[in-house]
Amino acid sequence: MDDQFFRNLQPEKLLKKMAKKASKNKKHTIILVLLIFVALYIVFDNKGVLKRIRLEHEKSEWIQKVKADSVETKRLQDSINALGNDKKTLEKVARERYGMVRQGETVYQVKKDK
Numbered sequence: 179m180d181d182q183f184f185r186n187l188q189p190e191k192l193l194k195k196m197a198k199k200a201s202k203n204k205k206h207t208i209i210l211v212l213l214i215f216v217a218l219y220i221v222f223d224n225k226g227v228l229k230r231i232r233l234e235h236e237k238s239e240w241i242q243k244v245k246a247d248s249v250e251t252k253r254l255q256d257s258i259n260a261l262g263n264d265k266k267t268l269e270k271v272a273r274e275r276y277g278m279v280r281q282g283e284t285v286y287q288v289k290k291d292k
Contacts, residue, residue, distance in 0.1 A: 200207040221227050260267045272278040279285055 219226070223229070261271060277285070
């Protein structure tokens with residue numbers, strides 16, 4: 179009963195059957211082989227589909243990097259404009275980054291306990 183559900187496939191007979199069909203239809207076999215080679219050439223060539231997909235992926239990565247850099251450039255340009263035009267911003271940066279004080283001011287530093 180269990181033998182009914184399994185096919186007894188023999189690869190030798192299958193290959194012989196395919197060889198007989200190929201010898202009968204030589205024209206179709208040659209066209210099929212040529213189409214296989216053309217398809218392989220189109221997919222795996224230096225200018226093939228896989229290379230194109232890889233280049234499109236790299237292009238999208240570079241576009242994202244350019245967008246991120248343009249946002250950073252915009253932020254830095256705004257910072258430069260604020261330092262050049264706004265005296266309060268300039269004073270804030272001079273005090274925080276460079277520890278500068280006005281004449282006659284006393285600076286007290288508070289130590290933080292860890």
